[in-house]
Amino acid sequence: MLFNSLDFAVFLPVVFILYWFVVNKNLRDQNILVILASYVFYGWWDWRFLALILFSTVVDFTIGIKLKDEQDTFKRKIFLWTSILVNLGFLGFFKYYNFFLDNFITAFSFFGMEIKPNTLSIILPVGISFYTFQTLSYTIDVYKRRLEPTEDFSAFSAFVCFFPQLVAGPIERATELLPQFYRKRSFNYSKAVDGMRQILWGLFKKLVIADNCAELADRIFNNSVDLNGSTLLLGALFFTFQIYGDFSGYSDIAIGTSRLFGFHLKRNFAFPYFSRDVAEFWRRWHISLSTWFRDYLYIPLGGSRGGTWMKVRNSFIIFMVSGFWHGANWTFIVWGAINAIYFLPLLLTNKNRDNLGIMAQGRYFPTAKESLLTLKTFGLTVFAWIFFRAENIGHAFDYISGIFSGSLFKAPMFLDGERYQLTLILVLVFMLLEWKGREGEYAIAQLGQEWHRPLRWGFYSLILFAIGMFMPSNESPFIYFQF
Incomplete structure (x- = not known):
């Protein structure tokens, strides 16, 4: 169901x-x-x-x-x-x-x-x-x-x-x-209301962001040989927001539903695309799996207590096992290895715990340094997601070669220009709301605390309208069901 x-x-x-x-x-x-x-x-x-x-x-x-x-x-x-x-x-x-x-x-x-x-x-x-x-x-x-x-x-x-x-x-x-x-x-009325609010936000992530991005990402990845570099780059970006909206949306609905029945589930996502380095990203992405591997595999293997070789070995094991957990395909193992390569310089220089707090906490805008670090981390993440989405290793390399070709600087080859533009606008609005609410457990929880009741209910009504307006006509399963 x-x-x-x-x-x-x-x-x-x-x-x-x-x-x-x-x-x-x-x-x-x-x-x-x-x-x-x-x-x-x-x-x-x-x-x-x-x-x-x-x-x-x-x-x-x-x-x-x-x-x-x-x-x-x-x-x-x-x-x-x-x-x-x-x-x-x-x-x-x-x-x-x-x-x-x-x-x-x-x-x-x-x-x-x-x-x-x-x-x-x-x-x-x-x-x-x-x-x-x-x-x-x-x-x-x-x-x-x-x-x-x-x-x-x-x-x-x-x-x-x-x-x-x-x-x-x-x-x-x-x-x-x-x-x-x-x-x-x-029964706790305030927790139930908060649960309904989180369910609403999860449905928005899934039906408005993930499903619309999925349709375009699938179209581009499935026809990548015929498309230019700028279009392929857009395909990678669409998949980046598809997988986040889909999986974090599921987690929001699960957590919100649990609150309706008096249960508390752990937070699974903490605005990972606002991370300033890869170590911070993995503290914010699929938290329940990352901490499971840390406690039941990484630490029993020796963690970071040994010398350099043990740190390198254990890091590669944890990331590659995590990749293999996602599916029986070499693309997932390579995806895990890439993330291990990203992570190792931070671990070996003891900078993997540098960014523990919320970026720009209490401020409207990040600093120039924070912006550049976030952009770099996001770019590395998008690159790794290409292997995660590709059908096989050959497809991933062909896709990357297509991006880094001379056609990267040509106009995207839109088959349905208005659909692409609308989806990009929806993603931009979504990320602005995520940024505004990044100090809460989920975005609209923070917004709901700050606004007066008429404005708050008007905002929730607008989300419901967006779901009804932009959701696809066909039900689509959540992407992590295949894992």
Whole structure:
């Protein structure tokens, strides 16, 4: 079920009414309703994959209980690795089986050996990369005794399958989200209003910015061989705002929806395109995944505590694994490697923690230095996104070669000039609103605090009008569903 669908527009109020007016007297009943609603929400795509979520839930719940009672170190490690292998085994099979098989065949072809194994038509379960990491965080934290394992199966099941963030995050830690299913929840009007406001902003990002940019980016990337450099550059820019509007829009809707039910989810985006260096960008982009890799991979590998070699090795591992997490394609691995190359000079010169605050906080405009640093970081990010969007490595290099050709300085080859111009105007307005609201958790939260009620409601009405006016006629899935 898509957030931007009529189905969800009916589903959400029905669940909301049942949650607060029918089962509100009993915490366990509320948790069971969350489970049922989540299974309906997920099963809307393909009910067969509900078995994967249920199996993962049972395995990790059982292992948590075993870890609580077991004191022998060796046996505890067996339980931990059982959870890791089961969860990553499912993820590896559904997401990477054909990738490894194809590369295995290619490798042997260099030696003149022809192998014809059977490939499988595997459907990738929506959200498997997200809920797999979420359940792994529980087992690892219980193993390290950071978290007391739960004996409440309904609470744990609700934690695993919580529908607002089930298919595309944020990736919640068990230490943060699971305890919220133990506590009695009461309706909070101000939090619910704030949740609705964030849902509205997320829908604007998705339907007005991301979907319009997506149509133009797809048109340009799919016909890149016939277009000039300036048009290809525009295509890269359109994709840059598509992926941000799409993914951060999903996160806003997920966080806002959770607030309607009395839950708090972690912030996943913090205005990343206003970053002054790449390290700051990665503190602001997909925060839940970046911090997951930091805590469960980078730090266990030694982090930055060792010498130069360890810093370089661990940085490359974390970025390339992050790239591979996004998909079974060499383009994602190269994208991760490029970001590692961007990051290393900052790490080795101890400048990776230089820009921790909000740019131009308390000021209307950044300084000239801040502007140049932001422009440089944005340019590097756009370049890396080309590999992320390209069909394969060859396509990425051809696309980049097309940009850096003599035709870069020619007028763009617009097939639909008014559509391009309108989308650019929408993106500009969007970024101005983001800049104005950058000191809040999300843009219009900050604006809503500053304006009087008539102006504020007029602004919200204008956003609703823009959604109705500029949203595409066809529903489009969120881009991170494929990861």
